[in-house]
Amino acid sequence: MLKMDFQKLMIIGSVMLATIMQALDSTIANVALPHMQGTMSATQDQIAWVLTSYIVAAAIFTPTTGFLADRLGRRRLLAIAVIGFTITSMLCGAAMTIEEIVLFRMLQGMFGAALVPLSQSIVLDTFPPTQIGSAMAIWGMGVMVGPILGPALGGWLTENYSWRWVFYINLPFGILALLGILAAVPHGKLNPERRFDWSGFAWLSIGIGGLQLMLDRGELQDWFSSREIIIEATLAALGFYLFIAHSYTVPKPFLDMRIFRDRNLVTGILLIFMVGVILYATMALMPPFLETLKGYPVITTGLVLAPRGFGTMIAMMIVGRLIGKVDIRGIMAFGFVLAAASLWEMCQWSLDVDETVIVVTGIVQGFGLGFIFVPLSTATFGTLAQTLRTEGASVYALMRNLGSSIGISFTQIIATQYTQINHAILSEHVSLLNPLLRPQALGSAFDIHSGRGLLQLNEMVTQQAGAIAYLNDFKFMMWMTIVALPMVFLMRVPRHQPPMDPAHAAAAMAD
DSSP states (O other), X not given: OOOOOHHHHHHHHHHHHHHHHHHHHHHHHHHHHHHHHHHHTOOXXXXXXXXXXXXXXXXXXXXXXXXXXXXHOHHHHHHHHHHHHHHHXXXXXXXXXXXXXXXXXXXXXXXXXXXXXXXHHHHHHHSOHHHHHHHHHHHXXXXXXXXXXXXXXXXXXHHHTOTTHHHHTHHHHHHHHHHHHHHHOOOOOOOTTXXXXXXXXXXXXXXXXXXXXXXXXXXXXXXXXXXXXHHHHHHHHHHXXXXXXXXXXXXXXXXXXXXXXXXXXXXXXXXHHHHHHHHHHHHHHHHHIIIIISOOOHHHHHHHHTHHHHHHHHHHHHHHHHBTTBOHXXXXXXXXXXXXXXXXXXXXXXXXXXXXXXXXXXXXXXXXXXXXXXXXXXXXXXXXXXXXXXXXXXXXXXXXXXXXXXXXXXXXXXXXXXXXXXXXXXXXXXXXXXXXXXXXXXXXXXXXXXXXXHHHHHHHHHHHHHHHHHHHHHHHHHHHHHHHXXXXXXXXXXXSOOTTHHHHXXXXXXX
C-alpha cells in the first residue's frame, strides 16, 4: 500500500490530471471526426489532418522536453504546457474552418508533447525508490483512463451536445491540473548552460514535415506525377540526410547518436513504430467504418470502442506480475499473436458484423497491445546506459508518434484508393446479363432501368466497396504485426529488471 502525505497526493493527482487530459485527447476526437467533416465541409483526406497534425507536432516537439525543462524548470514548463494545451483545446472547439482546426490541433500537439514526459519524471523524483513501483502503477492506471473513456465520452458529448465539446471538456481538467501543479510540484533543478541544437532540430522537423505532407497529399496529387509530391519527398529525404550528417559532425547534436549502438533500443524503436501504426490506425479507421458504413449513431460507436481500453488495462495489470518471472520476449510475442489474431478476425468482417463480435475483437486486441507495451519498454531501456535513457526515451516517443501519423495516412490512402478500385470492379457486374439483377430476383426497388433503382444499386455498391477497402487495411496491419513478431527475439533480456518498469512502460505508451 502506497503511503502519501498531502503534498505527494497533490503532486501525483495533478500530474495524473495533466496526463489524462493529453491521453483523453488522443482518442476522444476520433469518434467525432465524421461530424467535424460535415461541419467543415471537408473531404476525408482533409479531416484526417485533425489527427495527423496533432500527432506530427507532438512527435517533433517531444525531444525538446529535456532541454526546455533544464532551461525553464519542470514546474514552470509543465504549467506552461497545461495552460497552452487548455487554451488551444478551446480554440479547436471554436474553430469554424478546416484550416483553423488543423492549425489549433498542431499548436495543441506542440504543448501536449511535454505533458507525459514531464509528469512521469516528476513522479519518479517525488517518491523514494521503495515506493516508485507503486507510484508509477497508480499513475499508469491514470494514463489508461483516456483510452478507456475517450471513445464513449466523445460519442456521448457529440450526440447530446456537439463535437466541439470533445475539446471544451479539457477546460476543467486543465484548471484542476494547473492549480495542483502550482501548489505542490517543486521547481526542479535548472541548467542554464545547456545549449539547443537549432540546426539539428530544424533538419529533423523538415524531414518529418516533408514526409507527412507527401503521405497525406500523395493520393490527391497522383503521387510522383505531381511536382508538389516530388518537392515534399525531396525535402523529407534532404531533411533526414542533413540531420544525420549534422548529428555526426557536431560535438553536441540534437540527439546523442551513441544511443543507436544499443541493440535493444534500436530494435525497440522499430517495434514501437510498428505498434504506433497498428494502434492509432485502427483507432482512426473504426469510427468511420461504424458510423459511415454501418450507420451507427456516434454514441453507439463510442460505447462499442471503449472496451478495447479495458482489455489493455487488464493486460497491463497481469504483465506487472509476470515481468521478472517470465522471459519478457515471450510476453511480447504472446501480445503480438493476440493482436494479429484480432486483426485476422477483423479481416473476416462484413457490413452485417454483430456489435458483440466488434466488442470482443476490440477487447482481444487491447489485451494483446497491453502485453506488448509494458515489456517492450522494459526491454528497450533495460540495457541502455543510465546517462542515455532520457535521450533514448525521446527517440522512442518520436518513433511511436511518427508511426502513428504514417499509419493513419497510409491506411487512409488504402481506404480511398481501394474504395474506388472496388467500386469499379463491382460495377462491372451491374448488368442485365447478371441473373441476380433481373427484376424477378431483385424486385422493382432495384430496377436497373429506372434512375431510382440505379441510385440505390450505386449506394449499395459504394458501401460494399468501402467495406472491402477497410478489410484491406485490416489485412495490411495484420501482416505488419506478423512481420514484427520475430523481431522480438532480437532483443536481449536485461540482467536486472527494475520493479517499476512495467508501470513505467505502460505510461510511456500514452505519450
